[in-house]
Amino acid sequence: MFLFRYFAPLALALLLIAPLASRAQVAYPDDNWVPQGMDVLGRHASFHTDFTFDKQMLDLVSGISGDDDTRRIVAKLRGISVHVYRYPEPGMYDPGALDAVRTEYGDRGWRHLVTKQSNPAAIQPGRTDLWIRFDHDNVEGMVLLLQNATNLDLIAVNGTLSPLDLLHLRGHFGIPRDDHDNFGGDHFVPDK
Numbered sequence: 001m002f003l004f005r006y007f008a009p010l011a012l013a014l015l016l017i018a019p020l021a022s023r024a025q026v027a028y029p030d031d032n033w034v035p036q037g038m039d040v041l042g043r044h045a046s047f048h049t050d051f052t053f054d055k056q057m058l059d060l061v062s063g064i065s066g067d068d069d070t071r072r073i074v075a076k077l078r079g080i081s082v083h084v085y086r087y088p089e090p091g092m093y094d095p096g097a098l099d100a101v102r103t104e105y106g107d108r109g110w111r112h113l114v115t116k117q118s119n120p121a122a123i124q125p126g127r128t129d130l131w132i133r134f135d136h137d138n139v140e141g142m143v144l145l146l147q148n149a150t151n152l153d154l155i156a157v158n159g160t161l162s163p164l165d166l167l168h169l170r171g172h173f174g175i176p177r178d179d180h181d182n183f184g185g186d187h188f189v190p191d192k
Contacts, residue, residue: 030108030133030141031079031158037101038083041093041152047086054079073168077159080169083152090149098147101154105131105143 032052042048053061055078062074087093106112110131118126126148133141138160146153157169 030110032081033108034081034083034154034156035101035104037097037104038154040097041101042085044087044092045085045152046088048084050081050083052079052081069168073161073165076161076165077157079156079158081154081156083154085152087150087152092150093152098152101145102129109133110141110143 034050058074058077058080062071085093102112110133112129112131114128114130116128127145128147129143129145131143131145132139133143139162140160141156141158142161143157144153144155146155
């Protein structure tokens with residue numbers, strides 16, 4: 001009876017909180033999905049790295065560093081995955097494999113919103129693509145694919161975010177700050 005009196009309220013609280021906690025940790029099928037074509041693209045890379053920050057890691061890092069806006073945005077995230085490929089010279093990755101990656105996103109229902117291409121006459125022009133995954137009216141994921149002659153970066157951000165939130169995350173968690181012309185540049189320069 002002694003244990004019941006002290007642990008019954010705790011057990012009841014856990015039962016009431018558990019559905020809320022499980023709702024907050026909703027996983028979407030595409031949260032950890034990487035297009036099959038990315039393996040093909042990595043075969044000739046002289047440098048290739050993949051890393052993922054899950055919700056727990058993001059919360060930990062956010063508490064240590066970042067401004068208030070960054071912490072607010074990170075609180076909305078379920079995860080960030082970054083895939084970086086560097087090639088020793090132009091023409092080392094297959095443009096057809098990269099097109100297959102783009103097609104995979106469309107086939108899975110991701111909405112392609114932006115394509116920005118620089119120097120279209122080049123063999124492998126610089127290009128930036130942005131896809132967004134919607135769940136009803138909510139944006140639940142964004143993918144940014146940055147390409148130039150010797151570099152490919154794929155950044156997948158999962159969580160309920162706005163496009164402005166994604167812009168604010170540039171320079172954090174391995175997401176490149178592309179104010180300049182590294183990949184054609186997004187030319188979004190923050191006020192100083």
